[in-house]
Amino acid sequence: MTAGTSGTGSRSGVPVPRLPGRHLPWLGPLPAFRRDPVALLRAARERVGDAFAFPLLGQDVVFVCGPEAHAEVFEADESVLSAREAYRFMAPVFGRGIGYDAASPEEMDAQIAPVRAALGSRNLDAYARVMEAEVRTRLAGLPPEGELDLLDELNRTTVAIATRCLVGEEFHRRMGPELPRLYHELESGIRLAGMLSPRVPLPAFRRRDRAREAITGAMGEVIAERRARRPEAGPAASPPEGDLLAVLLSARTEDGRPLPDRIVTGILTGLIFxxxxxxxxxxAWTGVLLTRHPEYVPLLRAEQAGLWPPGSPLDTRILRRAELLEQCVREAERLHPPLILLMRKALRDTVIQGRRVPAGSLVMISPAVAHRMPEVFRDPDRFDPSRYAEGRAxxxxxxxxxxxxxxxHxxxxxxxxxxxxxxxxxxLLRELDLWPAQDVHAPDYSTFVPAPAAPCTVRYRKRSAGPS
Ligand code: HEM
Structure with a gap:
């Protein structure tokens, strides 16, 4: 029986073993978990197996690991294992009634539906043009050679890309220089303490709320201007601006009315987040891995030379065929998944892989732990893009x-x-030669999305500057 099919809930199954060791009451193994949750969970899995329970900040956590357990959790009905209940602590970022805080799972699906369509293949070529232009703009601002903080550069690049593709040019022009800081403050407002009580008066939460106000306020002005320009735009109108905001402005509720501004700004803020x-x-992790494994760079350049004639724009057809590049990005996703913990709240007693999960537990999955299972990925700590090639896959x-x-989800x-x-x-591979400038790039677990710890420095030289 799967968690998703347990219907009214089930009391069968054997108990989940507790994580041995002396833990602090209520807090559980919090200090070790905050320091390095992946090391803690990996070590625990080696000692106890693919399912175990432990207390954390007053929650009963049930950790499960392995493709079959993931399937049961991912496919479970919302009434049994709820993503909305697990992630409701993000409501201060999205806004009340939006995303995981929507009135019902159906309401959340309805909010996401126009976004799903807009992020689909029809629009990807337009997005690719914005993406290439933004990378080139940042490159143009660099001296011919030197050192750069890879994470900082890539963060600025993706801020510009997300802003232009999702919210549009006017918002980008109006808010541009402030956005890296504002998005950072929004993201930094998600912490372990926030899971407990997102509204306690921590300074990080006050900064998060101020950042959200600044972002949604400026979005509101852009929306008012667009609505004033095209008041007649209905569901059939094709958005001339080509960004996601245009899609949301022409979307209609079930009873035919435009989406309220509050919902539009909430969805956009949530997506940026x-x-x-x-x-x-x-x-950044892709870059770190490539500087650590420079033997792949000539292979990647050879692949590119066969697909992308110099001087022509990049498009999705070229990018789709860049298989080795895709395999390298996939290795970065496997070795350093940006989201290391995924959660569901058990709303009823249920069973996962024959283990009893009591109602009220926080069910946890870790991509970072699962991706290093030797039973699933051969020699899992090794960077090996060929594991995705035909025949092995x-x-x-x-x-x-x-x-x-x-x-x-x-x-x-x-x-x-x-x-x-x-x-x-x-x-970047076409325009820059890159070398590591430091020996180790460890993940920084103090943030919600563990990046290479700062500074994430690499040395570079523009290839147009001639051979070094
Ligand atoms: C490297 C980049 C990204 C990573 C690693 C990532 C990872 C994830 C993961 C792991 C989930 C599932 C969470 C769960 O099951 O608990 C998720 C859901 C989601 N992601 Fe992403 N994501 C990325 C980029 C994006 C982008 C670019 C967007 C939109 C512009 C986006 C929008 C969403 C949304 C709306 C959901 C919720 C879907 C649902 O609950 O039905 N993500 N993402």
């Missing part, structure tokens, strides 16, 4: 590679994110 920094982090096993989740921005990271690295 979900997709901007995560993409920067995936792009380790990622094709359902729910093995879960950097973008799976099942009913699978990421709707996957194609956009891959397009972005592949565009960034297509241009």
């Amino acid at each position: 979900a997709g901007q920094h995560t993409s920067a982090v995936l792009a 380790e990622h094709r096993r359902p729910h093995a590679l879960i950097g973008f989740g799976g099942g009913r 699978r990421c709707i921005g996957l194609a956009f994110a891959y397009l972005q990271v592949k565009t960034v690295w297509s241009v």
